[in-house]
Amino acid sequence: MAKKLVRTAGHRLKRHTISILTVFRQRRAAVQLAVCVLLAACIILFLDNRYRVLPNAIHNHLPAPHAHGYVTTDIKIITCNKLNVFNKCALEGPNWHRINKDLYLDSSYTSTAYLYVERKKEDDLQPHEQVIADIRIGRLQPSTIDAKGSKDSRWESRPFGLWLMITTKHPSADELVTGVDVLFGADAADPRSNWQVQDLGLFIDSKAPEPRITFRRGRPLQLEKPIPRIRKDGKFKILQVSDMHLSTGLGVCRDVPSTDIGAAHCDADPRTLDFVERMIEDEKPDFVVLTGDQVNGDTSPDAQSAIYKYSALFARHRLPHAAIFGNHDDEGSLTREQTMALIDGLPFSLSTAGPSDVDGVGNYHVEILGRGTTTHSALTLYMLDSHSYSKDEKKYPGYDYIHPNQVSWFINTSNGLKRKHREYTHIHMDLAFIHIPLPEYRNPHKLPVVGNWTENPTAPVYNSGFLDALISQNVLVVSCGHDHVNDYCVPGVPTQASAQASEHVTSDPSHPAIWMCYGGGVGFGGYGRSAYYHRRLRVLEMDMNEARITSWTRLECCGEEVTSKRWDETILVDGGQVVVY
Structure with missing residues (x-):
């Protein structure tokens, strides 16, 4: 009996010991994991501080150096040697924030430089704590007159010709x-609003x-979104600006006739x-539509x-304007999501990302209200x-197409607005x-075109049926960009199956239902x-009195006589119906 009790006690002690060891191992593993995670985080933050390895999406959620309710108390420029991995390219302190743009734009093999901004809440400033009242760029110290002769203000220099007016007074x-x-x-x-760019650049030796x-x-300033509206004369003019291909810096001209x-x-x-501004002054549009490739990615490091x-x-x-x-x-340097977040908040922009559960960024609609004070939509x-390149290059080489859930979103949105x-x-x-043309731009019915067909349309191989969807919802004109040297308009007809499902259209090529x-x-x-x-753009003028759409192109070319002329002026829609030629 005693032996049995001893054996039982031994088993219990063994199980208890094993249990203690298991808990110890689990806790040791947890501690080791925590140490590894902490070490990995430190390494990632160190590398990001040196080489910015974290994605832009994370950086965009970090505190901005121009957050509301803050004032700037100091600015510094830190230059780092890329070859020295131990060189600490950071400033200590909770109030310092880096503007995540290498001043060399990654053009230097050996150096990076970043602007650091120290900011504090206006309400947290201590008496006589220094703040920045002005910023200048120059090789010499700005005039002391600019400091208003105050003993509380002075100019301080920073690298690359940066001058800060430091003041200990705290005006508004x-x-x-x-x-x-x-x-x-x-x-x-x-x-x-309230921003101003310095007339001189920083004196930095860079190829960028x-x-x-x-x-x-x-x-x-809090700017309200504009509400576009039909003019008093019943007209509304849209300037379609496509494929600007703007760069960081002046950019290099391509294919300019000698x-x-x-x-x-x-x-x-x-x-x-300059050309776009000349057209704004000439045409006096009510709205601008930007149909893609505003930015030339290869030459836009910022x-x-x-x-x-x-x-x-x-x-x-x-x-x-809307883009x-x-x-x-x-x-x-920016993704579609980041770009849309940026332009959504700019003055007079009506661009928006659209529903997050629909493929792409920028599926939305803009309502143009009727004239006067009405709240009813006229246009x-x-x-x-239209995305960019095909996701299945082997099966559908070339460019992407309007995805099925985009087509569904469009139909549902249109149906929801009809009443x-x-x-x-x-x-x-x-x-x-849209940006990329639809397959029907290839003009399979060989219908007459208005304007210049200079290159074959680089439309997607796959046809997702978006033209049929547009026609089914009585969209009268669709316009695109992408193929720079084409400026033609061509009538479009639905497929036979789509026409049979509709009461107001036919698949007969002699009765087109839309202009492309x-x-x-x-x-x-x-x-x-x-x-x-010669570079050009399209103008679309709507006359709501007659339910008429007239369109023409304008060219940057060859002196005043050509530049001031309307080219290929055509009535596309009259009485709310597509005009047949």
């Missing part, structure tokens, strides 16, 4: 620097476009934007600088992301804009292909 935030950013290029512009400091003084004025010295972006240039132009003219993406917009503009649209006192009309147009390439940074091709 409207007189202090509350945001700092970096743009690139001699043509850098900033469309944001020069970095320019832009800063905001005072609190940001007979062109200014061909010998051609900076792509200034010439592109896509923000490229985007801000066209945005500043539209802001200067107070022009509402979709092309196949090059996300090939620079609806459908904007869709409200019937409340408009005139004929409501719908238009659609190109915008033409406007950007000198994109290809021109033909030695005789």
Whole structure:
């Protein structure tokens, strides 16, 4: 009996010991795992601090150096040697924030440089704590007159010709620097309210476009989204601007005819934007639609600088505008999601990402209200992301197509708006804009075209039936970009199956139900292909009194007589019906 009790006690002790050892091993494993995770995090943060290995999506959620309610208390530039992995490229302290743009734009093999901004909440400032009241760039100290002769203010220098006016007085935030950013290029512009770009770039020896400091003084202005509306005369004019192919910096002109004025010295972006501005002044549009490839990815190591240039132009003219993406917009420093988040908040922009459960970024619609004070829609503009390159290159080589859930989203959205649209006192009309042309742009029915067919349409191989969907919802015009040297319009007819399911259309090619147009390439940074091709854009004018859509193109070419002329002016829609020629 005693032996049995001893044996039982021994078993219990053994089990208890094993249990203790198991718990110990589990806790030891947990501690080891925690140490490994902490070590890995430290290594990742160290490498990110040196080489920025974390994705942009994470950086975009870090505190911004121009957050609301803060004032800037100091700015420093830290230069790091890429070859020295132990070189600490950071500033200590919770109030320092790095602007995540290498001032060399990764063009240097040995060096990186970053702008660090120290900011504090305005309410947390201590008496006589220094703040920044102004920023200048120059080789010499700015005049002391700019410091208003105050003993509380002084200029302090930083590397690369950066000067800060430091003051210990605390006037209202409207007189202090509350945001700092970096743009690139001699043509850098900033469309944001209260922001100003310095006239000179930082004196940095770099092959990349020069970095320019832009800063905001005072609190940001809250701009309401514009509400586009039919004019008092019943008309509404859209300027379709496609394929600007803007760069970080001035850009390089491509395929400019040698007979062109200014061909010998051609900076792509200034010439592109000069042409667009001339058309704005001539045509006086009510709205601008950007149909993709605003940014030339290969030459845009800082896509923000490229985007801000066209945005500043539209802001200067107070022009509402909406954009979709092309196949090059996300090939620079920003993804589609990041780009849309950026342009969504810019002045006069009506661009938005659209539903997150629909493929692509930028599937949305814009309502153009009737004239006067009515809240009823007169026009609806459908904007869709046509993506970029095929996801299945072997089966469907070339470019991507409008995906099935996008087609469903469009049909559901259109059906959901029909009842409200019937409340408009005139004929409501719908238009659609995409970047990559639909397969039907190849004109399988050999119908007459209006304008120039200069290159074969690079439409997707796969046909997802989007043209049938457009026709079924009575969209009258769809216009695209992508193929720069095409500017034609061609009638479109539905498939026989689609026509049989509809009451108002037929598959008879002699009775087309929609016009399919190109915008033409406007950007000198994109290809021109033909030695005789001149950059151009499309104008669409809606006359709601007659339910009429008239369209023409404008060219940048050959002197005033050609530039001021309307080319291939055509009535596409009359009485709410597609016109047949």
